[in-house]
Amino acid sequence: MASRVIGGAELETGTTGGVMAIRLVLEILEALATRDTVGVTELSKALDTTKARVFRHLRTLVDQGYAVQNEGSERYAAGPRLLALSRAASLTPHDSIVRIARPTLSRLRDTFGHTVNLSLAYGDSVSIVESIQGNALIGVVMSSNEAMPRHATAAGKLLLAEDFIRHGRLPTPPLNRYTENTIVDLDALRAELLRVHQQGWADAPEEIVLGINALSAPIRDHRNELVAMVSIMSSIQFIPHQPARKQIEAVKQAAADISRALRL
Amino acid sequence: MASRVIGGAELETGTTGGVMAIRLVLEILEALATRDTVGVTELSKALDTTKARVFRHLRTLVDQGYAVQNEGSERYAAGPRLLALSRAASLTPHDSIVRIARPTLSRLRDTFGHTVNLSLAYGDSVSIVESIQGNALIGVVMSSNEAMPRHATAAGKLLLAEDFIRHGRLPTPPLNRYTENTIVDLDALRAELLRVHQQGWADAPEEIVLGINALSAPIRDHRNELVAMVSIMSSIQFIPHQPARKQIEAVKQAAADISRALRL
DNA sequence: GTTATCGTTTCGTGGAAGGAAACAGGATTT
DNA sequence: AAATCCTGTTTCCTTCCACGAAACGATAAC
Numbered sequence: 001m002a003s004r005v006i007g008g009a010e011l012e013t014g015t016t017g018g019v020m021a022i023r024l025v026l027e028i029l030e031a032l033a034t035r036d037t038v039g040v041t042e043l044s045k046a047l048d049t050t051k052a053r054v055f056r057h058l059r060t061l062v063d064q065g066y067a068v069q070n071e072g073s074e075r076y077a078a079g080p081r082l083l084a085l086s087r088a089a090s091l092t093p094h095d096s097i098v099r100i101a102r103p104t105l106s107r108l109r110d111t112f113g114h115t116v117n118l119s120l121a122y123g124d125s126v127s128i129v130e131s132i133q134g135n136a137l138i139g140v141v142m143s144s145n146e147a148m149p150r151h152a153t154a155a156g157k158l159l160l161a162e163d164f165i166r167h168g169r170l171p172t173p174p175l176n177r178y179t180e181n182t183i184v185d186l187d188a189l190r191a192e193l194l195r196v197h198q199q200g201w202a203d204a205p206e207e208i209v210l211g212i213n214a215l216s217a218p219i220r221d222h223r224n225e226l227v228a229m230v231s232i233m234s235s236i237q238f239i240p241h242q243p244a245r246k247q248i249e250a251v252k253q254a255a256a257d258i259s260r261a262l263r264l
Numbered sequence: 265m266a267s268r269v270i271g272g273a274e275l276e277t278g279t280t281g282g283v284m285a286i287r288l289v290l291e292i293l294e295a296l297a298t299r300d301t302v303g304v305t306e307l308s309k310a311l312d313t314t315k316a317r318v319f320r321h322l323r324t325l326v327d328q329g330y331a332v333q334n335e336g337s338e339r340y341a342a343g344p345r346l347l348a349l350s351r352a353a354s355l356t357p358h359d360s361i362v363r364i365a366r367p368t369l370s371r372l373r374d375t376f377g378h379t380v381n382l383s384l385a386y387g388d389s390v391s392i393v394e395s396i397q398g399n400a401l402i403g404v405v406m407s408s409n410e411a412m413p414r415h416a417t418a419a420g421k422l423l424l425a426e427d428f429i430r431h432g433r434l435p436t437p438p439l440n441r442y443t444e445n446t447i448v449d450l451d452a453l454r455a456e457l458l459r460v461h462q463q464g465w466a467d468a469p470e471e472i473v474l475g476i477n478a479l480s481a482p483i484r485d486h487r488n489e490l491v492a493m494v495s496i497m498s499s500i501q502f503i504p505h506q507p508a509r510k511q512i513e514a515v516k517q518a519a520a521d522i523s524r525a526l527r528l
Numbered sequence: 529g530t531t532a533t534c535g536t537t538t539c540g541t542g543g544a545a546g547g548a549a550a551c552a553g554g555a556t557t558t
Numbered sequence: 559a560a561a562t563c564c565t566g567t568t569t570c571c572t573t574c575c576a577c578g579a580a581a582c583g584a585t586a587a588c
Contacts, residue, residue, distance in 0.1 A: 018324030019545070020287035021576075026345075031325070033352040040535055050578055056534070060282030064290055065411060068386045072536080078356055078392035080384065080411070081290075086353035089297040093345050098523055120344065127344035128411045147329060283576070285545075304566055319567070338566080377553055 024049065025057050032067055032082060037075040057095045073252055094120055098130050101219070105132050105230065108254040112247065114234040116141055119155035119216070119223045122147065126156040127231070140212055140234055149208070151175050151189055153181050154216035155229035157202040158176040162218070162226045181206045201248055205241045213239040215247055217255035230255045286461040288313065289321050296331055297347060301339040319340040358384055361492055362394050365483070365522045367398050369494065372518040376511065378498040379404055382479070383419040388410065390493070404476055404497055413472070415439050415453055416446050419481035419493035421466040426482070426490045445470045465512055469505045477503040478512055481519035486527045493517045 013137030027047050044054040046089050058076050061067035063083040089095060101118050111114045115134040120128045125147040133141050151171055163169045170193075175184040183189045196202040205213040216231035232239065233249055239247060276348040288387035291311050295302050323342050329345040353359065365382050373380040379398040381476040383390045397405055414420030415435055427433045434457075440496040445455045460466040469477040480495035496503065496515055503511065 004283070018327050019285050019289070019321055021283050021545085022289045022321060022324045023328060025286045025289060026330060030349060030352070033356070036356060041533080046437050049534080051575065052537085052579080057283055057286060058578075059536095060286045061290075063282050063387070064287060064291060067390070078358070080393060081294075082353055083356070083359050083393060085294060085297050086350040086359065087347055087372065088294070089342060089350035090354065092297070092300060092342055092347070094342070097352075098347075100492050119394075122329070122344045127329070129344060129347060136374075179401060285576090305564085315547085315566080320545075323567095400577085479530060 011155075014020060021057070024053065025061070026059055028054070028061065029066070029082065032061075032076065032078040033086070036068065036229055037077045037262070040076045049063060067218050094129070097219075097258075097262065099262050101230070102130065103230070103256045104254050104261070105130065108230070108232065108250060109134065111250050112232060112234075112238075113254075114232045114238060116231060117155070117214075119153075119229040119231065120227075121159050126150055126153055126159060128155075134234060137201045149176060149178075152178050152204060154202040154204045154207040154214040155231050157193065157196050157204065158218045158229050160189070161196040163204070164190070164193045173235065177209045179210050181210075183207065202239075202253055203239070203243060205239075211236050213241070213243075215239055215243050215251050217252045217256045219255050221259070222244055227262070228258070267300075269487065285321070288317065289325070292318070292321055292325065292347065292367075293330065293459065294343040296325075297350070298341065300339045301334065332362050342475075359521075361483075361526065365494070366394065366491070368518050368521045368525070369394065372494070372514060373398065375514050376430055376495045376496060376498075376502075378502060379417070379497045381497060383417075383493040385423050390414055390417055390423060392419075398498060400498070400502075404499060408511075413440060413442075416442050416468060416472040416480040417469040418466040419495050421457065421460050421468065421482050422480055422482045422490065424449070424453070425460040425466070428454070428457045429461050431461050442472045443474050443476075447471065465516055467503070467505075467507055469500060469503075473511045475500050476504070476508075477514050480501055481516045481521045481524070483519050485523070491526070492522070494522060 016263075024047065028038075028043065031043060031046070038059065040051055040055050044051045047054065058067055061079065062069060062076070062081075064171045066079045066085075067076050067082070097120070098118060105116045105118055109132045113135045116132045117128045118130040119128050121230055124150075127147055131141070135235075148156060150160050152175075160171060170186060170190060173186060175182070175186075175189065177184050183192055201215065201217045202215055203215045205242040212233065213236045214231045214233040217228045218226050219230060221227045230251060231246065268462070288311065291523050292302075292303045292307065295307060295310070304315055304322065307322075308315045311318065322331055325343065326333060326340070329343045330349075330390045331340050335338055340447060361384070362382060369380045369382055373396045377399045377521075381392045382394040383392050389507060390413075391411055406432070412420060414424050417437075433449060437450060438447070439450075439453065441448050447456055465479060465481045467477055467479045476497065477500045478495045478497040480493045481488050483492040484495060485491045492513060496511065
């Protein structure tokens with residue numbers, strides 16, 4: 001509960017500090033948005049806190065119109081203003097990228113059957129905002145909206161390469177090590193970023209989780225700014241250390257398609 | 265700032281009580297979802313509070329991935345998890361009604377040019393979740409996601425009528441008076457609700473704001489449950505005390521169309 | 529009747545969140 | 559180049575508000 005585990009290493013999610021009430025209310029909002037009704041006791045158990053606390057928070061949400069109670073004294077559900085918030089957030093440029101990219105992502109998924117991810121840059125990390133699961137018997141899945149480190153993921157390297165080429169910036173050490181293949185040396189990273197920039201795609205074989213590889217290409221807007229990354233992700237068996245030409249071309253093509261769609 | 269004014273009367277929005285941190289963070293989230301970037305000072309002025317407070321809240325949101333900061337130390341924007349929340353909330357049944365109804369609402373708007381509203385029942389009030397502005401020179405608009413009283417609005421009466429016919433329930437007095445035409449007498453309301461039920465539509469001429477009328481019809485799902493209301497709203501000049509047959513038929517038809525679309 | 533639940537309420541206490549003011553860094557202005 | 563005015567950030571002290579524990583009323587299951 002204190003942190004999320006990727007492979008063997010931990011990515012801290014800031015489990016302490018900040019305004020405590022906010023941390024709880026965000027979890028409650030997520031519950032309201034996800035399930036269609038929630039109960040006080042049920043939530044208090046799931047979020048590992050007191051009934052009274054959950055109750056007080058829910059009551060506040062009801063006051064503000066973010067939650068509603070189903071007749072009399074029963075369970076709670078999402079309120080009108082939560083839906084309004086949702087609709088407002090859907091108009092942000094970032095979110096419209098997802099809508100535009102979705103058909104292309106599906107096509108790419110169907111080409112190889114591997115999991116396909118769409119990532120955006122968020123602050124110091126990369127976040128997967130849309131993930132379409134692969135259809136293999138044993139596949140690799142990805143929980144959406146996790147923050148991923150930039151130096152150990154294919155999509156993240158594209159971001160770092162962009163920053164390095166344009167501004168000469170490199171991430172500030174130390175670089176967290178996730179597996180024995182994680183690039184933790186700045187010089188090695190610099191070389192890798194140059195390579196990534198030249199070839200126009202990136203991979204990260206077993207650099208964040210052993211046995212897993214991803215292959216990523218950049219999506220650029222009308223000003224040629226890097227705005228998002230599309231990746232395929234699978235076992236190292238299907239995306240080997242030297243990916244197949246067909247795979248590279250397909251991912252680059254998908255990225256180019258989405259880039260073109262963005263300009264319309 | 266303490267309450268919202270509709271016409272001359274006030275609808276309290278619960279400006280006190282509850283968990284204070286939640287009330288602030290919800291306003292901040294709305295700001296993040298609405299504008300594309302926000303600043304600490306700017307927000308603290310807009311929300312009438314301290315910089316430190318806004319800063320601490322924003323910092324917490326950043327920790328949790330609900331906000332991001334644009335490189336170094338500048339303004340804030342919506343984060344990945346806020347967009348995730350948004351996407352999750354869009355999957356709730358209530359929200360899908362909006363999507364399904366939208367084309368029909370547009371058509372109804374174009375028929376008369378009056379403002380068209382889609383309302384849902386939320387707890388003890390009615391909330392307009394989608395509003396398409398009329399195209400008249402001088403029109404009547406509606407701010408979305410406001411809670412409206414049930415006994416003084418056309419859509420609200422449909423809800424009350426349903427409750428009265430099926431369970432014999434009437435709202436608990438006192439009924440707030442908004443204009444001289446607001447129905448505040450329980451017996452009068454009972455008669456009105458019977459009328460509404462029999463004719464299958466409702467209006468509320470000058471009952472919440474003088475000079476304004478609305479005409480509303482019920483949307484029902486496959487089990488014939490009342491799930492939403494569609495309304496046209498305009499000056500009393502265009503929707504008179506006794507609405508035109510054409511208007512009534514058009515609104516009822518729109519409601520029927522949406523009801524049918526819901527079953528598919 | 530008993531025993532689970534559930535959502536709600538009460539109440540005293542501690543610490544988390546708040547306010548005011550200072551700080552640091554840019555950008556403008558003078 | 560100095561001064562002023564913006565930022566966003568930090569500190570520190572103080573308070574009052576949110577917290578936890580436990581009781582409460584209601585409903586349902588057996």
